[in-house]
Amino acid sequence: MKRKRLLAGNWKMNLTGKEAAALASQIATGAANLQRTEVWVAPTFTSLAPVAQALQHSQVSWGAQNAHWEPCGAFTGETSVPMLKELGCSFSLAGHSERRHIFGETDELVAQRVFGILKGGLTVVLCVGETLKERESGQTNAVLERQLRAVLDKIEPEQVKQVIIAYEPVWAIGTGKVATTKEIEAAHACIHSFWNSKLPDTCPPILYGGSVAPDNFAEIVQVPLVGGALVGGASLTFEKFKKLIAISEEVTVLVRN
Numbered sequence: 001m002k003r004k005r006l007l008a009g010n011w012k013m014n015l016t017g018k019e020a021a022a023l024a025s026q027i028a029t030g031a032a033n034l035q036r037t038e039v040w041v042a043p044t045f046t047s048l049a050p051v052a053q054a055l056q057h058s059q060v061s062w063g064a065q066n067a068h069w070e071p072c073g074a075f076t077g078e079t080s081v082p083m084l085k086e087l088g089c090s091f092s093l094a095g096h097s098e099r100r101h102i103f104g105e106t107d108e109l110v111a112q113r114v115f116g117i118l119k120g121g122l123t124v125v126l127c128v129g130e131t132l133k134e135r136e137s138g139q140t141n142a143v144l145e146r147q148l149r150a151v152l153d154k155i156e157p158e159q160v161k162q163v164i165i166a167y168e169p170v171w172a173i174g175t176g177k178v179a180t181t182k183e184i185e186a187a188h189a190c191i192h193s194f195w196n197s198k199l200p201d202t203c204p205p206i207l208y209g210g211s212v213a214p215d216n217f218a219e220i221v222q223v224p225l226v227g228g229a230l231v232g233g234a235s236l237t238f239e240k241f242k243k244l245i246a247i248s249e250e251v252t253v254l255v256r257n
Contacts, residue, residue: 008125034245044065178211184208
């Protein structure tokens with residue numbers, strides 16, 4: 001299946017509203033008239049409104065870094081899908097490694113978020129990945145399958161079109177370490193195979209997210225089953241993100257599921 005490559009910038013807890021809007025405006029200009037690439041950004045909740053204003057007439061989509069499964073209620077510190085949709089969001093992340101490992105979000109809780117996002121009509125970027133300890137003990141595939149199973153056990157076939165998967169080896173996030181192309185290919189193949197074993201021929205696009213930068217992206221993006229990237233630090237400056245977009249546009253390898 002031929003489709004555009006996806007570059008999704010996760011800004012985490014960075015940039016004020018003014019800074020985020022300024023960066024979004026630059027990205028909107030730099031992402032005009034793209035042929036092979038879709039660009040998404042996920043700012044902080046407090047920056048969503050100014051970012052939405054900066055991107056409203058562009059080809060760039062914006063979304064959230066997390067979302068609650070209930071539309072409203074006594075859930076201090078949470079944000080619901082209807083609130084995100086009011087701000088023009090088209091997607092939300094769920095299960096990012098920092099949510100799983102710093103804030104203790106379990107596979108079951110992540111699945112609740114996933115289905116709340118899907119029910120609310122947004123696309124979900126489901127993040128999965130193993131720690132260094134899990135990789136070194138040979139558990140990578142088991143961890144990926146466990147994290148996917150929590151969603152696959154309940155997802156309806158018609159919901160799959162609203163799903164993007166992001167493989168993020170926890171040990172390669174924010175550390176400067178990058179998985180080898182063989183490691184990336186093996187992990188993406190595991191995700192692809194396991195998903196299709198449950199729902200044949202429906203595996204969503206799989207992004208790679210682990211210290212993606214201009215000096216490694218051209219190699220990563222040519223790995224089989226890599227449909228793009230979930231980008232952290234390199235999406236926080238226009239110069240670096242612009243280089244990633246340019247690389248994506250230059251690489252002619254077809255994106256396939």
